[in-house]
Amino acid sequence: MENTHPHTTAADTRRSFTSYVAVGDSFTEGMCDDLLPDGHFRGWADRVAAALAAERPDGGFRYANLAVRGKLIGQICDEQVPSAAAMDAELITLAGGLNDVLRPGCDIALVRGRLGAAAEALLAGGATVVMFTSTDPARRMPGGTRLLPAILELKAFVEGIARDSGGRAVVVDLFTAPCFDDARLWAEDRLHLSPEGHRRVALAVLEALGRPSAEDWRTPLPPAAPAGRAAKLRADLRWLRTHLGPWIGRRLTGRSSGDGRPPKRPELLPYEG
Template sequence: MPATSRSYASYVAVGDSFTEGMCDDLLPDGHYRGWADRVASALAGEHPDGEFRYANLAVRGKLIGQIHDEQLAPAAAMGAELVTLAGGLNDVLRPGCDIDRVERLLGRCATDLRASGATVVLFTSTDPTRRMAGGARLLPTILRMKAFVQELGAREGIAVVDLFSAPCFDDRRLWAEDRLHLSPEGHRRVAEGVLEALGRPAAFDWRAPLPPVAPPGRAERLRADARWLGTHLGPWIGRRLTGRSSGDGRPPKRAELLPYS
């Protein structure tokens, strides 16, 4: 259910590359900004006293089991008033995904974080079928996850940002060149969706389609596909075959709940 509008003095973001902010604008410290930082910035603006605190424990490539084992306890211990939780899509992208286990662990994370006193925000996945090759294969599992997340969202203190039902995410301009992570415009829209779920008045319609543009020509599409295959898909497959992850050995970008301005 939508969260009742209230002031939040502390916020912890939990998840994988989606929440880490991959492919948004780079910050001076070399980290990506991301929608969670954008949400933190907006909430910090409601606290001119400088008392707002923010942590981002998300690390790219993490599976739901790793999010549960590595991020859940630290996030709950921080006692933040608000927690965003996104995870499970990396599992769904892998062949042989154990969706029962994904739902069990995601549900446990949401329940434990809610028990810590936090308002919890969850997300449905976007619909991959109209922009991603092979997306139809993933759709049944993504629809099952969507239904599960919406069931969790019916509980008091848990809100859901429904990205699946926002057709603007069919537009490739909301996605980075790797076709897996959001572009800066995509991050801006997700941040607005979170703020709306928290009861903030809309600054713009984050679901609205982008202005139409002429589609790329065949030669441009072929060049883009070849670049994607060599630069992004090939290395991704290589990591899967060798059991490696892009997040191996990478610490969270904001591991402590500290003042944010």
């Protein structure tokens, strides 16, 4: 029996795809997943590509990943969406806007406008477009509550795109999945997914595309032994020094972790995972 859930908008039919393009930022690039032999992170999008390629043993499946860490929604629209649309792929995943929301003074109306324009451009070519709602930062991050109004606004906006698309856009709702409150689904930087987090997002995308799964990706991990106060303090200090400090430094100087970095799979080529 197919694994369905009221908070994931699933595709109406189990369409067999021959091509897939991933568009977005570090979330889609695969930051902090296991490393591939070529030095790139694997990521949930690669995991989705591998599953879809396995459905076509003739080797007739192609995959491109244009996502680059640190990109704002305007950069995604300008640098990735035209290329993705020109590839004429049957499946496109679109994730973006969270880097904008994390910055003080975010113009959420502008983010909505650019994200909507990106979805419209990609849907115009006839592709199935998968979009995402963010996880809930208020449940796991100190200070995450200040991000919640913008996160909820984007959530409603993305769900509206899917609702109005006639089934051509589908939404993976990570916001309501409590498993993502678990620190073990996140990397040490607390911003990017761990390998287990990427694995679960891949299952969520495949579910939204009508693929049955033997497990529910929302199931919480077994309880972890509570960390002592000293260990927690050491981890917090390491995070401040290693991750938060450099992130703030880049914001103050107008730099991005993705500056000058090319996509890991810029061309729509046969996938050999």
